[in-house]
Amino acid sequence: MTAARQTADPAAVRALAQRMRCDIVTMLAEAGSGHPGGSLSAADIVAALYGAVMRHDPQRPDDPRRDRFVLSKGHAAPVLYAALAQTGYFDGDHLLTLRKLGSMLQGHPDSTKTPGVEISTGSLGQGLAVANGMALALRIDQRTEPTVYCMLGDGELQEGEVWEAAMFASHHGLTNVVAIVDNNGLQIDGACSEVMCLGDIAAKFAAFGWEAAECDGHDVDALLAVLGGSRERAEVVGRPVAVVCRTVKGKGVSFMEGDADWHGKAPTREQAAAALAELGCEEVAL
Amino acid sequence: MSGKRATREAYGPTLVELTREGADIVVVEADLSKSTTTAKFAAAYPERFFNAGVAEQNMIGTAAGLASGGKVAFTGSFAVFATGRAYDQIRNTVCYSKLDVKIAPTHAGITVGPDGGSHQMLEDIALMRVLPGMRVLVPADVHAAAAAIRLAAATPGPFYVRLGRAAVPVIHPEGVEVGVGRAAVLREGDDVTVVACGVMVAEALAAADLLAADGISAEVVDAFSIKPLDAETLLASARKTGAVVTAEEHSVIGGLGSAVAELLGEHRPVPMRRVGVRDSFGTSGEPDELMAHYGLTAADIAQAVRELIGSS
Ligand SMILES: [Mg+2]
Numbered sequence: 001m002t003a004a005r006q007t008a009d010p011a012a013v014r015a016l017a018q019r020m021r022c023d024i025v026t027m028l029a030e031a032g033s034g035h036p037g038g039s040l041s042a043a044d045i046v047a048a049l050y051g052a053v054m055r056h057d058p059q060r061p062d063d064p065r066r067d068r069f070v071l072s073k074g075h076a077a078p079v080l081y082a083a084l085a086q087t088g089y090f091d092g093d094h095l096l097t098l099r100k101l102g103s104m105l106q107g108h109p110d111s112t113k114t115p116g117v118e119i120s121t122g123s124l125g126q127g128l129a130v131a132n133g134m135a136l137a138l139r140i141d142q143r144t145e146p147t148v149y150c151m152l153g154d155g156e157l158q159e160g161e162v163w164e165a166a167m168f169a170s171h172h173g174l175t176n177v178v179a180i181v182d183n184n185g186l187q188i189d190g191a192c193s194e195v196m197c198l199g200d201i202a203a204k205f206a207a208f209g210w211e212a213a214e215c216d217g218h219d220v221d222a223l224l225a226v227l228g229g230s231r232e233r234a235e236v237v238g239r240p241v242a243v244v245c246r247t248v249k250g251k252g253v254s255f256m257e258g259d260a261d262w263h264g265k266a267p268t269r270e271q272a273a274a275a276l277a278e279l280g281c282e283e284v285a286l
Numbered sequence: 287m288s289g290k291r292a293t294r295e296a297y298g299p300t301l302v303e304l305t306r307e308g309a310d311i312v313v314v315e316a317d318l319s320k321s322t323t324t325a326k327f328a329a330a331y332p333e334r335f336f337n338a339g340v341a342e343q344n345m346i347g348t349a350a351g352l353a354s355g356g357k358v359a360f361t362g363s364f365a366v367f368a369t370g371r372a373y374d375q376i377r378n379t380v381c382y383s384k385l386d387v388k389i390a391p392t393h394a395g396i397t398v399g400p401d402g403g404s405h406q407m408l409e410d411i412a413l414m415r416v417l418p419g420m421r422v423l424v425p426a427d428v429h430a431a432a433a434a435i436r437l438a439a440a441t442p443g444p445f446y447v448r449l450g451r452a453a454v455p456v457i458h459p460e461g462v463e464v465g466v467g468r469a470a471v472l473r474e475g476d477d478v479t480v481v482a483c484g485v486m487v488a489e490a491l492a493a494a495d496l497l498a499a500d501g502i503s504a505e506v507v508d509a510f511s512i513k514p515l516d517a518e519t520l521l522a523s524a525r526k527t528g529a530v531v532t533a534e535e536h537s538v539i540g541g542l543g544s545a546v547a548e549l550l551g552e553h554r555p556v557p558m559r560r561v562g563v564r565d566s567f568g569t570s571g572e573p574d575e576l577m578a579h580y581g582l583t584a585a586d587i588a589q590a591v592r593e594l595i596g597s598s
């Protein structure tokens with residue numbers, strides 16, 4: 001694979017997302033801890049990025065021409081690990097070592113250990129500033145092609161640094177940064193609207209000088225259209241693009257959907273077996 | 287080698303020199319470029335200078351992203367904001383990812399003066415020293431500061447270079463050779479070792495003169511690299527003199543004195559005193575007044591030596 005943009009094939013992206021959900025459930029059950037809710041809510045978005053939108057070469061994780069992905073909501077590491085394994089950055093067997101001593105797959109992303117992880121994250125609110133810095137480095141190097149995609153959680157938007165970075169990106173006209181919000185409406189203590197209401201997220205980004213779009217985060221056709229066109233849109237309007245994706249926490253596993261308690265709790269083996277059956281996963285030895 | 291200059295004077299100009307020499311340097315500031323002197327870099331290389339506004343967390347994060355993109359990213363602000371305000375960003379993004387971010391803030395210590403305790407950072411060495419992989423350099427004068435900035439730029443990984451606002455005595459020659467984990471014995475002596483960093487090196491040299499008048503022979507070591515410490519030089523000196531006094535423009539908790547005590551405690555316990563600020567915030571005043579107020583003058587170091595030698 002070269003660092004050329006991939007052909008957008010919605011069916012292939014859907015299939016990738018499904019395999020990633022199977023991986024997420026399997027690795028979390030094996031690990032015995034971790035964050036299924038926000039990994040599953042982001043699965044279709046991340047599948048659209050790694051399966052179609054982003055130019056990347058799993059054989060050359062350091063290819064300077066690559067698009068970059070920053071998982072600012074680092075607790076959703078399983079969705080990133082699943083995408084990296086499914087697209088060939090490393091063997092899928094590694095997924096079963098998640099969170100274990102000596103594993104290259106840490107509980108939260110560690111760029112010093114895992115091929116394809118651009119930056120260590122886990123302490124919320126820091127990814128967008130890093131993405132901006134990556135975008136500036138590309139600008140200095142006159143690399144106009146690569147785009148930096150940064151995924152944030154909705155609860156994470158309560159961190160002030162996100163808005164410092166939002167201000168910075170529009171001030172510096174960073175049209176090579178795309179912010180994607182996994183707007184699943186929930187955070188650890190419950191509904192975002194009750195814990196600390198975020199209001200109209202797209203309007204907030206717009207107020208900070210961004211071009212804001214909204215999208216169904218589980219509609220692959222819509223994701224491919226909006227995410228796939230985000231960079232071009234940024235160039236046209238001359239400001240960074242934020243895509244606020246409506247999602248369902250725990251999407252794809254009925255007993256996890258819309259339940260904040262599944263933010264940071266791994267399924268038992270029995271629960272995982274039920275989840276895998278519901279997802280239509282191939283037989284997986286647990 | 288005379289006169290007084292602030293260590294911060296070396297900052298912007300050295301970054302300009304390094305970039306002219308071909309180093310891939312960028313600077314991220316937080317609305318203090320005139321004070322930190324990075325405005326000089328901004329004027330020379332505007333496409334490599336980024337102002338985050340009054341937003342230190344974002345300043346550190348942006349620098350991390352630039353470093354991830356292959357740049358040598360210098361960033362600063364005042365020491366109190368660059369470290370405390372953005373500590374989690376330094377820990378979890380810069381150090382955990384082992385990035386080439388060089389945090390070189392100015393206005394460290396009580397010599398900030400009239401701005402008062404809110405702006406006089408006395409805990410930064412402690413905060414930075416404990417971070418895995420972070421190297422901490424505290425240059426004694428403007429020439430050591432230039433050398434420290436060059437050293438940080440040339441050495442991979444995160445660095446903290448502590449710079450000051452006030453003019454302090456020039457004691458090193460231009461182009462002084464420095465190294466990571468390398469101290470310098472500035473004056474040899476037999477009765478006591480005075481280990482100092484930053485502005486306190488000049489005070490330690492003056493203290494050695496005062497002590498010589500009393501017949502006490504003090505060895506003066508410019509620690510320069512607080513982390514890693516130059517264990518070989520410090521242990522050799524402690525072995526020779528059998529008594530150590532540390533001197534820093536910083537809290538006695540967690541800084542140079544603590545680092546030296548840890549080293550000696552494990553490898554060569556000798557009687558010791560720490561000169562520094564004693565678990566206190568700073569206060570408004572002129573730098574010279576504050577040095578006396580907090581017991582950081584040459585006379586205070588000399589007194590600590592006399593007490594130490596008298597008690598042992
Ligand atoms: Mg959420």
